[in-house]
Amino acid sequence: MPEFGNLFEQQESNRRRSVWLIVGFVLFFAWVGFGGDIAWYLMTSRPGTPGPAAGAGPSPHTIPLLGIFATLVAGGICWYSWRSGADRVLWATGAKEVFEPTNEQEQRLINVVEEMAIAAGLPRPRIFVIPDPDPNAFATGITPDKACIAVTDGLLRTLNRDELQAVVAHEMAHVQNFDTRLMTLLAAMIGAIALMSDGMGRIVRYGNVTGRGGGEGRGKNGNPLAIVVLILWLLTLLIAPVVSRLLAMAVSRKREYLADATGATLTRNPLALASALEKLDQAAEPTRSITQGAAHLCIVDPSPSQLSDHEGLFGDIFASHPPIRLRIARLRGMGYQFAKQAGALPAQG
């Protein structure tokens, strides 16, 4: 029996968190932008001129252009993430959509996804295959009717039908919970931050902004634009990884446990998922196609490390998934409960 109470709460929580994620993201950029404006203002106001500190001072820089620009950019990133975040993540991994099955494995995949869509009461998601030998799977999509499920061809080769069904059920659970909304936004934002940090670096290095040719212009005012951009770039460079981690922490790892449980309820077969996770654990190769930002979307960590073996805050900061051993143990526990309820265990004492 699915715990619809729990499911409902998780959906609401994810919807709220998505909103807060967007708000926080835009506010952070606005803060950086307006901070840059203040720096610009202070640097371009001529010293010695009497004037109120916070007034229409002698600085020519009265309109907070940087702040407005930064807010617009952040808003644009959020809008873009909402509209095509899912497609970008899929494109980045090299996933190919499956329309007509070309072999038995793809046919089996299509059947399994359709079965799980029926069990979850959702429309059939788009199906993708990633050409990577390491077994892994993920789901993206802002809403359940725009959902996409992608599996690596390593996964198709490694798992049998029941295990494949369990993994697909886990991913459908993420779709149902609106986890995919939160995680798609997150992946797109982390990607955007990385791009921006990169872009700023290029501007400073290759542009003439540092004013190498403008040495004569270094009077009292210097080249304010140059200095401001330099400061902003340094800020972004330093803060970007921190912000990315903070964003990632907002997506708690507990959602993986709930998705495991919901997926197992969809198939009524928790041991199949446990066995699938065992196989995924043993295939220790990292999944190279899936990049940093998309790690949260996958069923197992594509770049596993020792750090992921921790529970609690430390683990939340550094790892995208809970320890596999714990997930397997919980699923086995569920399997025991199911068997007990169905009377399949030998009588006690």
Next chain:
Amino acid sequence: MGIVLLAVIGLILLWMVMAYNRLISLKNQVANGWKQIDVQLKRRHDLIPNLVNAVKGAMDFEKSTLEAVISARNKAVSASGGGVAQVAKAEGELTQALGRLFALSENYPTLKATANIQQLQEELTGTENKVGFARQLYNDVATSYNTAQQQFPTNLMAGLAKASPAELWQIEDTGDRAVPNVDLKMG
């Protein structure tokens, strides 16, 4: 004092609206779950004549079994508009007839090698699985709906929401519990 009373009444009204909406939402989920089953059952009904035609040539002597399958299928089609119990009964009989057919097909090794039969087998298995999951979904949402109708205090709104208990798709007798062995493999 008047304000407190107003606030209390306001809260009660708010709760009533939420409870009513929840019941309506569950009722619609049940209806949707039933439609899902309908879709899959229709697929199953459409596949069966193809299957019978494919095996007819080889299994000439099993006319009575083949005819039983066709007649069970026709009965299921005609029962498809009815209530849960009717549909469940008709589908159960169809499953039994199919089971007998597949049990007999074990005696015809030439059948197993035919690609056409294998494809039909895969489609039929897929359809049986989908019927199973559609039934599971329907039973789950129907149980949620029934529970909401019975639990206090939501049951107070059940009358207003015209909520009536939804019937679950039960397996009727132990004979139906015997899942047919849909297995035409060689070994």
